[in-house]
Amino acid sequence: MTNFVYVNKLSGRKLKPISFGVFLACVISAISLTYVVVPVHAVEIDRYPALVKLVDTMVKEDGYPRADLESVLADAKVQQKTIDLMNKQYEALPWYKYRDIFINQARIDKGVVFLRENRALLESAQQKYGVPPHVITALIGVETHYGTRMGNRRVLDSLVTLTADFPRRSKFFGSELRQFLKTTREENIAANSVMGSYAGAIGIPQFMPTSYEAYSVDFNNNGKRDLVNELEDAVGSVANYLAVHGWRQGQEIFASLSGNLPESAKSSVSKRAKPKLSANQLQQLGVKFNTNGASDKMALLSLSQKNGKRYFIGFRNFYAITRYNPSVNYAMAVTELSMQIEAKSRSAN
Numbered sequence: 001m002t003n004f005v006y007v008n009k010l011s012g013r014k015l016k017p018i019s020f021g022v023f024l025a026c027v028i029s030a031i032s033l034t035y036v037v038v039p040v041h042a043v044e045i046d047r048y049p050a051l052v053k054l055v056d057t058m059v060k061e062d063g064y065p066r067a068d069l070e071s072v073l074a075d076a077k078v079q080q081k082t083i084d085l086m087n088k089q090y091e092a093l094p095w096y097k098y099r100d101i102f103i104n105q106a107r108i109d110k111g112v113v114f115l116r117e118n119r120a121l122l123e124s125a126q127q128k129y130g131v132p133p134h135v136i137t138a139l140i141g142v143e144t145h146y147g148t149r150m151g152n153r154r155v156l157d158s159l160v161t162l163t164a165d166f167p168r169r170s171k172f173f174g175s176e177l178r179q180f181l182k183t184t185r186e187e188n189i190a191a192n193s194v195m196g197s198y199a200g201a202i203g204i205p206q207f208m209p210t211s212y213e214a215y216s217v218d219f220n221n222n223g224k225r226d227l228v229n230e231l232e233d234a235v236g237s238v239a240n241y242l243a244v245h246g247w248r249q250g251q252e253i254f255a256s257l258s259g260n261l262p263e264s265a266k267s268s269v270s271k272r273a274k275p276k277l278s279a280n281q282l283q284q285l286g287v288k289f290n291t292n293g294a295s296d297k298m299a300l301l302s303l304s305q306k307n308g309k310r311y312f313i314g315f316r317n318f319y320a321i322t323r324y325n326p327s328v329n330y331a332m333a334v335t336e337l338s339m340q341i342e343a344k345s346r347s348a349n
Ligand SMILES: [Ca+2]
Pocket: 217, 218, 219, 220, 221, 222, 223, 224, 225, 226, 230, 233
């Protein structure tokens, strides 16, 4: 078994080796094995060029014995349901419909309770990573309804399906499948026993395998990174993820426009939140907004309302949230939920 050594990026302190296997063992033990085996034929690798390529790469570059790899994949099942779910992604909905799913009384109220019950933990994550408690809370609230809905599909099936039979994202999911297979093999964990979402995301914050490997932290210092059973690790890992992806402590997330967007500025509205425009450029476009914390570069973005577009400015922190999920809808849902949770928490005190 290989132990993963996590080097703390902020302090540079080398922590003791952490067994990813221990984490995965916890994943398995945490989930009751109630998976119903439906009579689906095992995946035929030769039918899918993306799987053939992945197997060849892993044999050549990762030293993964071909026979072992084929044996693991032989148990995987291509699930049409997974592809159907991917094609129906909520993120494609217009904002006003998407918003209703995440910004509702139940999710706000549960967030207020989560924030109150875990305040010390959330504040220690803020201290270390600079991300405020209500933002971490909202992100976990959007991902898994505060850790209560972590997914009940086999990660192996989801990742194989999306690598083999979902051409649009095959490359992305192939990388995730590769990491997942490497980790489970190195840690001697049965790949077919790990459960997660239909996209292959795992645990309270729904980390994909490569993110789990790269950005999860052992925030309660018990020697393992366990995003399924340890809320401390989940909270610390979300904060670490945002910090690594450019979160700036104390800065705003977005700003509303003051006044309408000039017609000539509409071609500068982008679909993705990557900050590309300077304050000067926005000024030249006639875009006005109120803020006391504009970042050096920002993005001019829009949301689809029932009666037209709502335009706004996304700062670096808005972009950091989209590194978790690239959808502008997603980042605004996390942002707005965080604001509502914070406001309600404050008024309750
Ligand atoms: Ca831990």
